[in-house]
Amino acid sequence: MEEKFEDKLKKLEELVSSLDKEDLSLDESIEIFEKGIKLSKDCSKELENAEKKINILLSDENGNLKEEKFETNDE
Amino acid sequence: MESVEPKIYTVSSVNRYVKMVFEKDDFLSTINVMGEITNFKYHAASGHLYFTLKDENSNIKCIMFNKQAMYLKFKLTDGMKVIIGGSIKVFERDGTYQLYCNTIFPVGIGELYEKYEKLKKKLEVEGIFDESHKKKIPFLSKRVGVITSSTGAVIRDIINVSTRRFNKVNLIIYPAIVQGDSVAQTVISGIRTFNELNNVDVIVIARGGGSFEDLFGFNDESLAREIYASKIPIISAVGHETDFTICDFASDLRAPTPSAAAELIYPVYDDLIYKINQIRDNLENKVKRNLEKNKKYIEVLKAQKIEKKPYELINKYKLQIDLDLQKIEDKCKYKLEKNKNLYYNLNIKLDTLSPLKTLNRGYSVVENIDNKVIRSVNDVSPGDNINIRFIDGNISANVN
Numbered sequence: 001m002e003e004k005f006e007d008k009l010k011k012l013e014e015l016v017s018s019l020d021k022e023d024l025s026l027d028e029s030i031e032i033f034e035k036g037i038k039l040s041k042d043c044s045k046e047l048e049n050a051e052k053k054i055n056i057l058l059s060d061e062n063g064n065l066k067e068e069k070f071e072t073n074d075e
Numbered sequence: 076m077e078s079v080e081p082k083i084y085t086v087s088s089v090n091r092y093v094k095m096v097f098e099k100d101d102f103l104s105t106i107n108v109m110g111e112i113t114n115f116k117y118h119a120a121s122g123h124l125y126f127t128l129k130d131e132n133s134n135i136k137c138i139m140f141n142k143q144a145m146y147l148k149f150k151l152t153d154g155m156k157v158i159i160g161g162s163i164k165v166f167e168r169d170g171t172y173q174l175y176c177n178t179i180f181p182v183g184i185g186e187l188y189e190k191y192e193k194l195k196k197k198l199e200v201e202g203i204f205d206e207s208h209k210k211k212i213p214f215l216s217k218r219v220g221v222i223t224s225s226t227g228a229v230i231r232d233i234i235n236v237s238t239r240r241f242n243k244v245n246l247i248i249y250p251a252i253v254q255g256d257s258v259a260q261t262v263i264s265g266i267r268t269f270n271e272l273n274n275v276d277v278i279v280i281a282r283g284g285g286s287f288e289d290l291f292g293f294n295d296e297s298l299a300r301e302i303y304a305s306k307i308p309i310i311s312a313v314g315h316e317t318d319f320t321i322c323d324f325a326s327d328l329r330a331p332t333p334s335a336a337a338e339l340i341y342p343v344y345d346d347l348i349y350k351i352n353q354i355r356d357n358l359e360n361k362v363k364r365n366l367e368k369n370k371k372y373i374e375v376l377k378a379q380k381i382e383k384k385p386y387e388l389i390n391k392y393k394l395q396i397d398l399d400l401q402k403i404e405d406k407c408k409y410k411l412e413k414n415k416n417l418y419y420n421l422n423i424k425l426d427t428l429s430p431l432k433t434l435n436r437g438y439s440v441v442e443n444i445d446n447k448v449i450r451s452v453n454d455v456s457p458g459d460n461i462n463i464r465f466i467d468g469n470i471s472a473n474v475n
Contacts (some may be wrong), residue, residue, distance in 0.1 A: 006214035012354050019361035033362040040355045045328045047347060050243035054224060054234060057249050057268065065268065070248055072231050 005046060013037050078224055086170070089137040094165035097172065102161040103353035108135070108174060109182065111154045124151060128159065128174060135163075139176035148188075149181060156182040177431070187287065191294045193319060198296070203303050207455070211309035212339060213276045217246045218276035219340050220307070222265035224393035225250035229283045229333045236337035242343045247275060255283040258292025262322075263301045277308050277340055280322060280332040284315040293320035302326055312336035 015036040019029055056070040084092075097103050109129035119125055126358025127134050137159065139147075151157075160178040165171070180188070199202060219237075223229050227249060237244045247263035252258055262280055269275050280302075282290070293313045302309050302325040311326035312333045323329040330336035426432070430440065441449045443463045449455055459474045 004213060009214070009350070009354075012351075016354055016357045016361065019358065019365065024365065027366065029362055029365040033276040033358055036358040037355065040351050040358070043351050044348065047243075047344065047351075050245070052238070053245045053247075054248045057247055065272075067247065070225070070246075072234065 005043065008039055008043050008046075011034060012043065015039070078338065087167070090167045090170050091164065093170075094167050097163065097165050105160075105164060106174075107158055107160050109156070109158045110135070112151055112157060113153050115151050115153050116247075118244055126151065126153075126158075136171065136173040137176055138173055139179065143177055147179060147317070150284075150317075162448035181287065186352065187291055189292075191291075191318050191321070194258055194294060195324065196297075198321065198325065199300050203299055204324045205294075208303065212308050212310060212328050214342055216245075216276035218247060218275045220249060220265070220269040220278040221281060222245050222249045222251045222262055222269075222278060223281040223333070227283065229281050231425075232332075233281060233337045235333045237341045240338065241341035243344070244341060251280075253292070254285070254289055255292060256373045258328070259295035259298040261297055262293075262424075266301050266305050266309070273307075275307060277310065277314060278305065279310045279330075279336050279340060280326065281312040281336060282314065283333065284318060290314050290318055290320050293322035298322055305321045310339060322472055323371075332397065413437075431466070434464070438466040439466075 018024075019032055024032075053066050054070045055067040057065055058068055059065050108128060108129050113127050113129055113134075115124070115126040122144060124137075124139040124144050128137050129135075156181045156265055159174060159176045160180075161174055161176040164172055166173055168204050202208065221230065221233060223233070234244075234246065237246070241273050249268060251261040251265050265280075268279060269278050273358060280293075282293070290313060293311075299321050302311075302322065308327045308332050310328045311320070311323045312330035312335065313322050315332040328339065330339055379460050434440070440463070442464060443449055443462050444456070444462065446462070449461065455461065457474050461472050461474060463470050463472060
């Protein structure tokens with residue numbers, strides 16, 4: 001299963017604070033940076049790629065469930 | 076009989092007196108009155124409730140202060156039959172008496188209350204409401220299941236509030252009956268359906284406000300157990316802030332209203348984007364700072380060790396080599412001098428011991444013909460030729 005958005009955010013924040021470590025080597029900090037940038041791009045992409053969808057779950061005469069676009073008819 | 080001047084009282088003192096009489100009366104100070112509510116008014120500023128209680132023949136004014144009103148578990152409406160516990164006191168200013176309400180119980184739904192309280196206690200003891208069992212609501216759901224009426228204000232509120240926060244919402248509505256006897260049944264089948272399809276991260280059970288009786292369908296034992304058993308976290312948004320149902324208690328999170336539920340399931344989109352950008356900036360700044368730090372460190376190293384040190388070392392070794400060379404030279408000189416002296420002394424000694432020196436003093440050496448030194452008379456016989464060596468030459472002779 002794909003990692004949850006909030007876990008990604010949490011990991012990102014951890015990466016940021018791990019850059020504060022005193023004894024970090026240059027290679028390590030660049031590695032963390034690359035990881036962080038990749039992860040932050042993942043997060044933004046996840047938000048950008050989300051699609052607005054409002055459906056209603058209905059069952060037909062045979063009791064099979066199907067999704068239909070939901071329209072608020074009483075506005 | 077002497078006529079007595081009738082005593083005159085002020086209105087205030089009369090009202091104060093009557094008030095005092097009422098207060099002394101035990102019957103009036105603790106009383107339960109049954110009647111029907113009319114003329115109900117909620118004073119928003121103070122939170123006090125004003126209404127009239129009536130029966131077929133008579134009315135009495137009633138007031139419930141906000142201090143008591145906040146504990147009411149249902150909404151008062153005109154026409155509601157209730158039993159009120161309180162006291163009857165005089166309102167001095169108007170010279171009227173009123174019923175000051177402490178408790179109000181609806182007549183007819185008293186039984187429902189008992190049922191509710193009993194069920195609540197039972198499930199509580201069983202641990203159905205335990206905090207430790209409650210599942211965490213995802214921070215941002217990929218998809219949200221909403222169990223509610225497909226018509227009316229509730230679903231509209233949820234859609235409006237959630238899309239305002241996070242435009243690209245993904246909602247799937249399971250239409251449910253939210254009033255009457257079928258509430259539990261349809262809500263249960265909604266929970267089951269979402270669990271079977273496993274197509275949502277969170278389920279919201281929503282219903283607008285209503286009377287205690289309106290919401291009673293949500294006080295259901297099997298519904299509570301279904302919520303408890305759900306693998307998907309559930310938010311209950313049934314009624315308004317003041318309405319509590321078993322469904323609320325059993326759920327993983329209670330939202331005071333359906334709109335509040337929408338706020339709980341969707342964070343504000345722009346806030347998220349802002350946060351991610353901020354994190355990215357933070358990452359960049361920190362790495363830049365690290366780079367700068369390393370750069371500075373290298374400069375310091377360069378200045379201190381890499382550039383200066385070798386020259387220092389070379390100079391140091393050069394000096395050592397010079398010193399060593401000097402030492403070797405000195406040692407050689409010393410040895411040479413020492414040997415020179417030795418040679419000189421040996422020369423003197425050699426000179427002293429030389430036979431030539433003895434010859435010089437007037438002695439001579441006698442040798443045979445083989446040039447061997449003759450040391451004794453016994454070494455020569457008459458007739459032998461001998462050689463006599465002087466300092467300045469030799470002569471040959473014959474032994475007689």
